[in-house]
Amino acid sequence: MERVDVAIVGGGPAGTTAAERAASHGAETVLFEQGVPREDRDGLGPDSTDAAGMLDYWIDIMDFDYREIPDEVIHRELEGTEFIGPNSAVTMTTTGMDATYPKFGYTFHRARMDDWLHERAADAGADLRVGTGVSDLETDLRSSSEKGPTHTLTLSNGDQIEAQYVILADGPQRRITLDALDQFTAPGRSVSDYLSPPEANHIAYQEYREFPPELFEEFEDMLKFWWGYMPGETAYPWIFPNDGTVARVGLTMPIGMDLEDVENPAAYALLESDDERIPSGSEYIRRLLELEYGDEYDIEEDIPLVEDRGKSKGTETYPISSTRPIDSPVGANIAVAGGAMGTTSAFHEGGYHVAVRTGKIAGRLAATDSLEHYNDVWKRAIGDEILRNVSFADIVRDYQPDDWDWAFDVVSDMQGNGTDNTLISKKYTAGIDAMKILASYKKRKYQYRDGKYVQLPEDQYLY
Structure with missing residues (x-):
């Protein structure tokens, strides 16, 4: 052997x-x-x-x-990067x-x-x-x-x-x-x-899309994330600019989520009143592009799939733990x-x-x-x-659309005229809402201190 x-x-x-x-x-x-x-x-x-x-x-x-x-x-x-909520948004130009x-x-x-x-x-x-x-x-x-x-x-x-x-x-x-x-x-x-x-498994789906040059210029050096637009723990769509005028448009969503599990479906911009189930990844992407750019562009004609990219004709699906x-x-x-x-x-x-x-x-x-x-x-x-x-994942686990608007408004107030990542860098001005976020963050970090974020420690193995 x-x-x-x-x-x-x-x-x-x-x-x-x-x-x-x-x-x-x-x-x-x-x-x-x-x-x-x-x-x-x-x-x-x-x-x-x-x-x-x-x-x-x-x-x-x-x-x-x-x-x-x-x-x-x-x-x-x-x-x-730009974080977009249903009615609020915040831009950060440093990770802090x-x-x-x-x-x-x-x-x-x-x-x-x-x-x-x-x-x-x-x-x-x-x-x-x-x-x-x-x-x-x-x-x-x-x-x-x-x-x-x-x-x-x-x-x-x-x-x-x-x-x-x-x-x-x-x-x-x-x-x-x-x-x-x-x-x-x-x-x-x-x-x-x-x-x-099962309750913690996620699936991600993305498409390679060719954008009109004038539209691509709007985000050619920015990451864009939409929070509170689709239901589920850490469920969100994104756009990542790539080479030329190609961008990856994708999303992360829980596996096996049912529409009846959603507390308030009408609050989510990417759900529709006649939905009988959670949309597929491709349908979510279509709705996002229509919502953001459909007034000026024909999505399939003006922002087409680039089929010689990715795993399968311009699309990719993959698991995220x-x-x-x-x-x-x-x-x-x-x-x-x-x-x-x-x-x-x-x-x-x-x-x-x-x-x-x-x-x-x-x-x-x-x-x-x-x-x-x-x-x-x-x-x-x-x-x-x-x-x-x-710690951050725990904080936002149960966020509803209104919670994302509130959080982005708080971060905007904390930044003032700057764009610093204030929550991580701690360059913030005190305020009740700001202190709520910071206190929650510190509490989660304290709970997971000294490696307590490990869910299966070494001493649990049997040799």
């Missing part, structure tokens, strides 16, 4: 950065990625679907010098975070970014097997290896491979992760109880990284930056026989980011 030091399941940002770090530190490293086709990629690659926006400080979280990233990866540099990147952020070509990380891993000496998936993973806790437990991976072609360390980076769908971790849970419990609760992260069973020589461990947030749309950073950490520690430190190290690296995400 073939044997390697480090085996990695999944070839997205967490997997490829893990492979690059492990190989760079001298470990014999193999990565398995089953691969999917895309309209905008030659050959197979990871399931590269994301709205693909990068904020300034996220680049630092990834532990990259922004000048390393190839120019062909970046679509557009951004000056800010210290960052080395000189702009607010940028939009980028997700597949090209993934492929660049793939090239870095290959150059470091990792064996990248795209087109070969993993169908099963079994751990031998009583292994005679002096380095502890070993693992047998069964591949999609029937072959088997043995590894000293395994890094699970198979994204929010977790095709291998759930069963692999269930080896170490108590009888009657499953890791899916933490990572896949809105759960909180879990620890890894490092005592079994396993690390879980990126979306597979629950770091992807439906609230801020994605988690590419934390996937990259957790992958780097897992790969380095596995290669240096130090994986037992993984859970502590990733918390030090991305804990503040996770803490912000889960």
Whole structure:
């Protein structure tokens, strides 16, 4: 049987950065990625679907010098973001975070970014097997290896491979992760109880649309988000400007939500009185474009789909986990990284930056026989980011349309004549409503302090 030091399941940002770090530190490293086709990629690659926006400080979280990233990866540099409520809006031109990147952020070509990380891993000496998936993973806790437990991976072609360390980076769908971790849970419990609760799962849908030049100019350097326009926990549409006059128009919405679960359907601009069910993603997008631009443009004629982009004729659908992260069973020589461990947030749309950073950490520690430190190290690296995400998501969980208008009015008052991200930077003037938001934010952060945002701690695994 073939044997390697480090085996990695999944070839997205967490997997490829893990492979690059492990190989760079001298470990014999193999990565398995089953691969999917895309309209905008030659050959197979990871399931590269994301709205693909990068904020300034996220680049630092990834532990990259922004000048390393190839120019062909970046679509557009951004000056800010606009949050639009039913009757109010707020614009921010800074994230309020210290960052080395000189702009607010940028939009980028997700597949090209993934492929660049793939090239870095290959150059470091990792064996990248795209087109070969993993169908099963079994751990031998009583292994005679002096380095502890070993693992047998069964591949999609029937072959088997043995590894000293395994890094699970198979994204929010977790095709291998759930069963692999269930080896170490108590009888009657499953890791899916933490990572896949139906009420917290989200789906995202996006379309590539060509906009008239004069319309595209209105948001060519801005991200646009509409809050309170569709029902559901952290459900919102967006527009991300890309290259030329193409933009991605998409949304995030809960899976399995029924119209009868909506408290006040008439309050949502993208619901209609004759709806019998929650609209599909494509219907939501059509309604958004009609609402915003239908008075001046024929949507299908003037803002058409760009069918040579994305996964399928200009459209993409992908899962987003809105759960909180879990620890890894490092005592079994396993690390879980990126979306597979629950770091992807439906609230801020994605988690590419934390996937990259957790992958780097897992790969380095596995290669240096130090994986037992993984859970502590990733918390030090991305804990503040996770803490912000889960705190904000809790605050807005039950927001209705009027609540979004109220919140944006408060933030506008807090900003005064500026556009600073006052809630994070704390440059605000006191007021009753401002203090309500800040107090709520601080309360949530306090509740999740010292890593309490982890929903499955390491000591709950059974070895």
